[in-house]
C-alpha cells in the first residue's frame with residue numbers, strides 16, 4: 001500500500017491537488033471535509049452535529065471524525081493506497097490513524113505539507129465563497145477563525161510527523177499545475 005497525507009491550512013489547495021493526485025496515482029481519496037459535507041447534505045444525525053461546528057470555523061469532534069474514517073477505510077479493503085486530505089487535523093486523530101494502520105499492518109509513506117501565505121489563503125477562500133455555497137466560506141471572520149484553529153490545533157500534527165522524517169514542505173503558491181508537478185516529484189521519488 002502507498003499512503004499519503006496531504007497537509008496544509010484551509011484554502012491551501014488540498015482538495016484541488018487531491019483530485020489530480022488520485023487520478024494520476026490511483027489512490028482512494030479520503031477527504032474528511034467531503035465526507036462531512038455529504039453527511040450534512042443527506043441530513044444524517046452525524047451531519048447535523050458536524051454542521052454546527054463547521055459553520056463556526058471549528059473542528060468537528062475527534063470521535064466523530066475518527067469513526068467516519070474507520071468505516072471509510074473498511075469500505076475500501078482492496079485499495080492500493082489512500083490519499084488523506086484534511087485528516088488528521090489534531091494529534092489525537094494522528095494517533096488514532098497510527099493505531100488503525102497498525103491493525104491493518106500498513107503505514108504512512110509520505111506527508112506533504114502545502115505552504116501558502118495567509119493573505120493568499122484568505123483571498124482564495126473569499127473567492128471560493130462566491131461560488132461554493134459552503135456556509136463555512138460565508139464570511140472573512142469565519143475564515144480567519146479557521147486559520148487560528150489550524151495554528152493552534154492542526155500545526156502540532158506537523159510536529160508529530162516531523163519526528164518520523166517522512167515530511168516534506170512544498171511551495172503551495174503559484175499555478176495549480178506547477179504545484180501539482182512539485183507534489184508529484186516528491187511522490188515519484190518515494191514510490192521508486
Ligand code: B4P
Pocket residue numbers: 008009010011012013014015016017032033034036053054057058059060061065085086087088089090093124125127128136146172173174175176179
Ligand atoms: P476541508 O474540506 O478539508 O477544506 P479546506 O481546508 O477548506 O480547503 P482545501 O485546503 O481543501 O482548499 P481547496 O483545494 O478547496 O475542511 C472544511 C471543514 O471541515 C473544516 O474547517 C472543519 O470544520 C471540518 N473538518 C474537515 N476535516 C476535519 C477533521 N479531520 N477534523 C475535524 N474537522 C474537520 O482550495 C481553496 C480554494 O482555492 C478553491 O476555491 C480553489 O479553487 C482555490 N485554489 C486552489 N489552488 C489554487 C492556486 N494554486 N491558486 C489559486 N487558487 C487556488
